Amino acid sequence: MTFSSFFQSLQPSRLLSLNLRPLCLASFTLLASCSLTEIDHSNDFENNGRDVTALKRDSLYLQESLPPGLPYPDNSFQSGLAQQIKYLNRIKDKDYLLENTQTSVADLRLVAQEVDNWLRNPTQQPKLIAHQLAGQDKRGNVQITGYYVPILPVRHQPDDVYRYPLYRKPTQRNAEGRFPSREEIDFENALAGQGLEIAYTASLVDNFFLHVQGSGVIEYEDGERKLLSWGGVNGHAYRSLGKVLIEKGEIDRADISAQSIRQWLSDHPERNREILSTNPSYLFFSEGPQNPVGAANVPLTPLYSAAVDPNVIPLGSILLAQVPKLDHYGNLIGHDFRLLLAQDKGGAIKGPGHIDWYQGIGEEAHFHAGQLKHFGKVWLLLPKNPMPEKLIAK
Incomplete structure (x- = not known):
């Protein structure tokens, strides 16, 4: 046509x-x-x-x-x-x-x-x-x-629930000349103690999807909001989590979506490390202006x-x-x-x-973007x- x-x-x-x-x-x-x-x-x-x-x-x-x-x-x-x-x-x-x-x-x-x-x-x-x-x-x-800007609840300091950091980009590379992988950062604390933490979330899965979106709004316990922008990546190759779950027979190709991936991770917390680590790429954030802006x-x-x-x-x-x-x-x-x-x-x-x-900010935008x-x-x-x-x- x-x-x-x-x-x-x-x-x-x-x-x-x-x-x-x-x-x-x-x-x-x-x-x-x-x-x-x-x-x-x-x-x-x-x-x-x-x-x-x-x-x-x-x-x-x-x-x-x-x-x-x-x-x-x-x-x-x-x-x-x-x-x-x-x-x-x-x-x-x-x-x-x-x-x-x-x-x-x-x-x-x-x-x-x-x-x-x-x-x-x-x-x-x-x-x-x-x-x-x-x-x-x-x-x-x-x-x-579709993509959107999520709103994610966070804390200034870690506690028993909010203990997963969102990081700024580090300055020191590892011996191979790269920044650490997702496995090393999220599960081996490779960036701990460097003062790179912006805020703490309640879920590594939330962090992962914030990385996928590339930006987001965080909201602290006192109601303060900040917009996080793309601050760089770790230099490792990006691998699709959806493709991994299809290849492993965990989700049918016809059913794959952001919502189904999130639901699978929620239903299988014991396998989160295994699956999340299959994508070694990692996004770092910077605290940006008051409105979402793109690469232009x-x-x-x-x-x-x-x-x-x-x-x-x-x-x-x-x-x-x-x-x-x-x-x-x-x-x-x-x-x-x-x-x-x-x-x-x-x-x-x-x-x-x-x-x-781009679908916008918040849950309604999330719903439409995920479909x-x-x-x-x-x-x-x-x-x-x-x-x-x-x-x-x-």
């Missing part, structure tokens, strides 16, 4: 029911998050949203025309876009060679300005073209997972920011995505189209087959004609 035929299949009533209004293209159409959501745990399951009819292609991007209508975003997207323009204005000019597609910071500035002009004046047609991402399967299927150092916007692989999608890009629409039980019931802002990256976001969609593991499609928006002049941020 082509880009345009996707939109032709969308009825205006469907877009309006999503609080998105279709617009005619004839008239036109802080805390670094660093998402770490896994991909390989959930590729193959029934009703996963993969388009098996799509033709295979060899190139990373396939150029297509803009569709006859786009979903108009809400005001939060406009705020996120304003931050993205500021980011693009402060970074140095550079070119990006994306296999068969070339772009630049100047191009991304122009795209942002074109979209900003459209938001202000929907009758003005933007001079943009769409480039569909090939996906890992070269058929355009991109897995869209701009505030993340719930439901509009996305984590990408910058080698495939440059930070500061604007994407059009066909995102999964799920029911309350996590079953795919369709797809919605929305604009996304490429403002973050993460250790598990590698290659053209995966983006991570997302389905496939959609992604288009990189680029200008028809490059313009080198630097934007003036509004």
